[in-house]
Amino acid sequence: MKSLIVQKYGGSSVKSIDRIKRVAERIVNRKKSGDDIVVVVSAMGDTTDELIALAKAINENPPSREMDVLLATGEQVSISLLAMAIGAMGHDVVSLTGAQCGIRTSDVHKRATIAGIDTGRIQQELADGKIVIAAGFQGIAKNYDITTLGRGGSDTSAVALAVALKARQCEIYTDVNGVYTADPRIVDEATKLSSISYQEVLELASLGAGVLHPRAVEMAEKYRMPLVVRNSYNETEGTIIKEDVIMEKVLVRGIALDENIAKISVFEVPDQPGIAFKLFSTLAKGDIHVDMIVQNVNRTSVNDISFTVNVDELQEAVDLTQKFAFEVGAQKVEYDQGVAKLSVVGTGIVANAEVASKFFETLFKLGINIQTISTSEIKISCLIDKERAKEAMVAIHKAFGL
Amino acid sequence: MKSLIVQKYGGSSVKSIDRIKRVAERIVNRKKSGDDIVVVVSAMGDTTDELIALAKAINENPPSREMDVLLATGEQVSISLLAMAIGAMGHDVVSLTGAQCGIRTSDVHKRATIAGIDTGRIQQELADGKIVIAAGFQGIAKNYDITTLGRGGSDTSAVALAVALKARQCEIYTDVNGVYTADPRIVDEATKLSSISYQEVLELASLGAGVLHPRAVEMAEKYRMPLVVRNSYNETEGTIIKEDVIMEKVLVRGIALDENIAKISVFEVPDQPGIAFKLFSTLAKGDIHVDMIVQNVNRTSVNDISFTVNVDELQEAVDLTQKFAFEVGAQKVEYDQGVAKLSVVGTGIVANAEVASKFFETLFKLGINIQTISTSEIKISCLIDKERAKEAMVAIHKAFGL
Numbered sequence: 001m002k003s004l005i006v007q008k009y010g011g012s013s014v015k016s017i018d019r020i021k022r023v024a025e026r027i028v029n030r031k032k033s034g035d036d037i038v039v040v041v042s043a044m045g046d047t048t049d050e051l052i053a054l055a056k057a058i059n060e061n062p063p064s065r066e067m068d069v070l071l072a073t074g075e076q077v078s079i080s081l082l083a084m085a086i087g088a089m090g091h092d093v094v095s096l097t098g099a100q101c102g103i104r105t106s107d108v109h110k111r112a113t114i115a116g117i118d119t120g121r122i123q124q125e126l127a128d129g130k131i132v133i134a135a136g137f138q139g140i141a142k143n144y145d146i147t148t149l150g151r152g153g154s155d156t157s158a159v160a161l162a163v164a165l166k167a168r169q170c171e172i173y174t175d176v177n178g179v180y181t182a183d184p185r186i187v188d189e190a191t192k193l194s195s196i197s198y199q200e201v202l203e204l205a206s207l208g209a210g211v212l213h214p215r216a217v218e219m220a221e222k223y224r225m226p227l228v229v230r231n232s233y234n235e236t237e238g239t240i241i242k243e244d245v246i247m248e249k250v251l252v253r254g255i256a257l258d259e260n261i262a263k264i265s266v267f268e269v270p271d272q273p274g275i276a277f278k279l280f281s282t283l284a285k286g287d288i289h290v291d292m293i294v295q296n297v298n299r300t301s302v303n304d305i306s307f308t309v310n311v312d313e314l315q316e317a318v319d320l321t322q323k324f325a326f327e328v329g330a331q332k333v334e335y336d337q338g339v340a341k342l343s344v345v346g347t348g349i350v351a352n353a354e355v356a357s358k359f360f361e362t363l364f365k366l367g368i369n370i371q372t373i374s375t376s377e378i379k380i381s382c383l384i385d386k387e388r389a390k391e392a393m394v395a396i397h398k399a400f401g402l
Numbered sequence: 403m404k405s406l407i408v409q410k411y412g413g414s415s416v417k418s419i420d421r422i423k424r425v426a427e428r429i430v431n432r433k434k435s436g437d438d439i440v441v442v443v444s445a446m447g448d449t450t451d452e453l454i455a456l457a458k459a460i461n462e463n464p465p466s467r468e469m470d471v472l473l474a475t476g477e478q479v480s481i482s483l484l485a486m487a488i489g490a491m492g493h494d495v496v497s498l499t500g501a502q503c504g505i506r507t508s509d510v511h512k513r514a515t516i517a518g519i520d521t522g523r524i525q526q527e528l529a530d531g532k533i534v535i536a537a538g539f540q541g542i543a544k545n546y547d548i549t550t551l552g553r554g555g556s557d558t559s560a561v562a563l564a565v566a567l568k569a570r571q572c573e574i575y576t577d578v579n580g581v582y583t584a585d586p587r588i589v590d591e592a593t594k595l596s597s598i599s600y601q602e603v604l605e606l607a608s609l610g611a612g613v614l615h616p617r618a619v620e621m622a623e624k625y626r627m628p629l630v631v632r633n634s635y636n637e638t639e640g641t642i643i644k645e646d647v648i649m650e651k652v653l654v655r656g657i658a659l660d661e662n663i664a665k666i667s668v669f670e671v672p673d674q675p676g677i678a679f680k681l682f683s684t685l686a687k688g689d690i691h692v693d694m695i696v697q698n699v700n701r702t703s704v705n706d707i708s709f710t711v712n713v714d715e716l717q718e719a720v721d722l723t724q725k726f727a728f729e730v731g732a733q734k735v736e737y738d739q740g741v742a743k744l745s746v747v748g749t750g751i752v753a754n755a756e757v758a759s760k761f762f763e764t765l766f767k768l769g770i771n772i773q774t775i776s777t778s779e780i781k782i783s784c785l786i787d788k789e790r791a792k793e794a795m796v797a798i799h800k801a802f803g804l
Contacts, residue, residue: 017459051479057419058483059490066489069497070482073475077453080472081460087468088461095471099501100546121546144502144523 003168004126005030008040008136008158012175013232014078015045023173023232024085027131031091036126038165040136040158041082043074064109068138068148072098075135075154083133092130096121098138099146103157105139111150112139114157117164134161152213159216163223169240170225172212173232178239179204179211181402182255186390189397193253195240198227200253203345203379217241252346252355252400257393259340259386261291262314263371264321268302268331276305279324283309288317292341292374292383302331306372308383311337339371340389343381344396355400356380362399368392405570406528407432410442410538410560414577415634416480417447425575425634426487429533433493438528440567442538442560443484445476466511470540470550474500477537477556485535494532498523500540501548505559507541513552513689514541516559519566536563554615561618565625571642572627574614575634580641581606581613583804584657588792591799595655597642600629602655605747605781619643654748654757654802659795661742661788663693664716665773666723670704670733678707681726685711690719694743694776694785704733708774710785713739741773742791745783746798757802758782764801770794 007027014020031037051070055062062070079095086093102118125132136154139147149156155172162170179201182190196204198221202214211229220227220241230238269275276295283290293307309317318335325333349355359380363370372383384392409429416422433439453472457464464472481497488495504520527534538556541549551558557574564572581603584592598606600623604616613631622629622643632640671677678697685692693710711719720737727735751757761782765772774785786794 017456020460054419054479054483055486058422059486062486063489066482066485066497069478069485069499073478076471076475076478077456080468081456083468083471084457084461084464087465088463095468097471097548146499 002034002036004036004038004165005169005171006038006040006158006162006165006167007171007173008154009042009173009232010154010175011042011045011047013173014041014082017081019232020044020078020081020085024082024089026232028086028089028091031131035168038122038126038132038134038161038167039082040134040154040161041075041078042136042154043071044078044081047074047077065145068109068146071148072135072138072146075137079133079135086131086133092128093133094125094130095133095135096125097135098157099140099144101134101161103139103160105141105147105149107141107143107145107147109145109147112141112147114139114149114160117160119164122161122165152215155213155216156219159219159223159225159227162225163219167225169228170220171228171230171238172216173230174211175231175233176211176229177231177234177236178229179241180254182393182397183257186257187255187394187397189394189402191402192236193239194237195242196253197243197347198241199378200345200347201227201241203343203376204254204256212241252344252349252402254345255393255397255400255402256343256345257340257389258343259389260311261308261339261341262311262335262337263306263308263339263383264314264317264333264335265304265306266321266325266330266333267304269305269325270328270330271301271303272328275303275328278328279305279321280307282320282324283317286316286320288313288320290317292372292381294372294374308339308341338386339383340386341381341383342389342392342396343379344400345379347378349378349380358399359396362395363392366392366395404436404438406438406440406567407571407573408440408442408560408564408567408569409573409575410556411444411575411634412556412577413444413447413449415575416443416484419483422446422480422483422487426484426491428634430488430491430493433533437570440524440528440534440536440563440569441484442536442556442563443477443480444538444556445473446480446483449476449479467547470511470548473550474537474540474548477539481535481537488533488535494530495535496527496532497535497537498527499537500559501542501546503536503563505541505562507543507549507551509543509545509547509549511547511549514543514549516541516551516562519562521566524563524567554617557615557618558621561621561625561627561629564627565621569627571630572622573630573632573640574618575632576613577633577635578613578631579633579636579638580631581643582656584795584799585659588659589657589796589799591796591804593804594638595641596639597644598655599645599749600643601780602747602749603629603643605745605778606656606658614643654746654751654804656747657795657799657802657804658745658747659742659791660745661791662713663710663741663743664713664737664739665708665710665741665785666716666719666735666737667706667708668723668727668732668735669706671707671727672730672732673703673705674730677705677730680730681707681723682709684722684726685719688718688722690715690722692719694774694783696774696776710741710743740788741785742788743783743785744791744794744798745781746802747781749780751780751782760801761798764797765794768794768797 083095105112136157485497507514538559
């Protein structure tokens with residue numbers, strides 16, 4: 001029996017007529033090698049941003065339902081054009097919107113979650129020998145309204161389709177060669193990993209290594225679907241992401257840097273039960289993604305709470321935090337955009353004191369102050385001065401001999 | 403009980419952010435006057451042409467099914483933007499694609515016909531007090547594939563929805579004030595008609611007066627749905643198109659000029675039964691719209707056949723005719739782009755010799771040769787030299803005292 005591959009091409013891979021034709025060639029060649037193929041595509045290049053700008057020019061606060069109707073056209077354009085390019089090469093092909101793919105979602109607009117996939121139509125088209133081009137990022141709610149999946153939506157569509165169709169693997173095509181030990185634009189010596197575990201790539205992704213959206217990786221891990229990250233511009237072997245391989249030796253797999261964050265601190269918050277919950281639920285309701293949270297051991301009847309957010313959400317986060325501070329009688333709110341988060345990632349590193357000490361020692365030798373430390377099973381993160389972050393990253397990469 | 407109005411706005415009425423906002427105001431004001439409103443919109447300005455150019459750059463002969471997926475995004479953008487503009491004015495509104503409107507069509511892509519409309523969703527939204535913004539030009543086939551209705555599609559969507567929803571009337575908003583006695587860009591004295599019959603407007607439309615697509619008028623006539631043509635740029639009363647009112651006196655309602663045609667002649671076609679059928683079925687299969695057909699009374703065993711086509715389809719029509727000529731052994735094929743069709747339209751005019759004689763006399767006085775004459779119950783058309791067509795039109799308009 002034939003095996004099935006799901007491929008996903010991002011916006012930069014289909015940003016022009018020329019790129020679409022090259023992607024079409026790639027798909028047809030792969031199909032000739034014998035596998036059935038389902039291709040998930042994003043909107044072309046900056047289409048989504050342009051559509052958002054158009055909407056804002058008409059309505060500063062456009063209704064989410066209508067935003068989804070508008071944004072879904074982006075992928076509908078790219079699936080039809082890609083299908084035409086494959087058709088021009090003489091191959092049977094069919095484009096399918098999210099609804100036609102049977103991607104059923106919740107009815108929360110702009111950030112719907114996938115409830116299930118009715119694969120009947122896709123299975124039929126594959127049985128007819130066709131390459132299937134599916135619109136990523138979109139689905140359909142119970143009432144037949146168009147929904148979009150929000151950030152990382154196309155990656156998530158691809159993984160969900162791979163799982164539902166029992167694909168052999170899900171290949172994510174992007175503009176980098178795979179997952180690196182550090183960002184190769186910053187660290188010259190960074191090397192590409194041939195394989196990495198879901199958990200490790202999750203930590204790297206959420207820390208700004210940014211190749212794959214965590215949401216898609218989490219789903220792939222849940223269903224043990226192998227993910228391959230490859231470059232759509234060349235034939236380089238990519239990185240395969242699969243189940244954890246337990247190593248005997250501690251292994252730092254990568255260094256990640258996130259400069260796109262800001263720190264917010266609330267000083268002298270009354271020390272009452274539920275007060276942290278109140279702050280962070282306020283932020284969650286405002287759709288603010290909060291990262292590192294630090295609360296010092298309290299000496300008095302008040303606490304200082306610090307946390308980081310994405311800089312894009314800083315203004316709204318500060319507004320909400322300020323409101324919270326007034327309500328509970330906290331002293332003041334400060335924010336700092338001059339910070340960056342530097343992390344080392346690898347299975348089991350926290351259990352090994354050597355990794356942490358080498359990390360901190362390297363920063364100390366450079367004279368870089370650590371503002372905050374946070375750790376997980378497989379990650380150690382430090383908040384440091386943004387100005388010196390790249391320099392620190394290069395040094396850490398070297399210290400661990402990556 | 404509330405009555406329902408269906409309005410349709412063409413591409414030029416929603417070609418910019420500013421125009422969309424003005425159309426939104428117009429719709430909300432109308433809604434405030436008490437009627438329920440369903441609005442059908444076309445794609446913005448030149449969107450459709452731009453999408454076609456994009457497709458052709460990828461595939462010279464793009465598959466019809468994929469063209470429909472691509473083209474349908476045009477209206478999906480305009481319905482969502484118009485809904486956002488109405489939302490910004492604080493009014494309840496919902497946009498619906500062709501599929502969500504329940505517009506079921508045949509499965510012929512690029513020129514589907516409407517099979518029926520399941521109005522459940524629209525009725526529900528209207529019952530909830532919402533203004534409904536519907537995508538014109540598109541529908542859904544049995545297998546849930548997206549279809550488009552081809553030429554005049556949005557007008558046809560509007561009339562079909564008006565019929566299915568039992569609307570009081572269907573209003574077509576465009577960039578002219580209504581239906582005129584002649585094209586006001588050519589004839590200064592042309593006056594706007596306050597009312598006209600379906601049949602009369604059909605003759606005017608198919609003769610180049612071009613405000614409404616014949617397909618939409620035919621459907622309106624079949625179901626006796628009153629049509630109103632109005633200008634979306636001003637508040638002028640438009641023209642109402644309704645059932646024929648039998649007049650005691652012959653009344654020339656308008657003069658139409660079509661300069662967008664060409665004449666094709668096939669000489670010395672063998673006089674055999676079925677030969678004309680063969681020619682015109684060949685052209686029909688090639689999707690060529692044939693207009694005036696003239697075959698002279700045959701003197702010998704061969705015939706000369708002439709007909710007119712749209713200049714846009716001339717090349718393909720000549721190719722097909724040439725092929726036919728070779729097959730049946732006709733002598734030669736000629737074509738002439740230097741012709742125009744001038745017509746007078748009005749209920750009962752053919753039965754009244756006075757109209758025809760005044761028409762021909764006026765052309766004679768100007769020294770303009772009549773190449774071909776064709777008539778219907780309510781129309782007399784002459785093929786004349788294109789160079790002198792406008793001059794003739796002005797003179798005829800004056801001769802009939804319009």
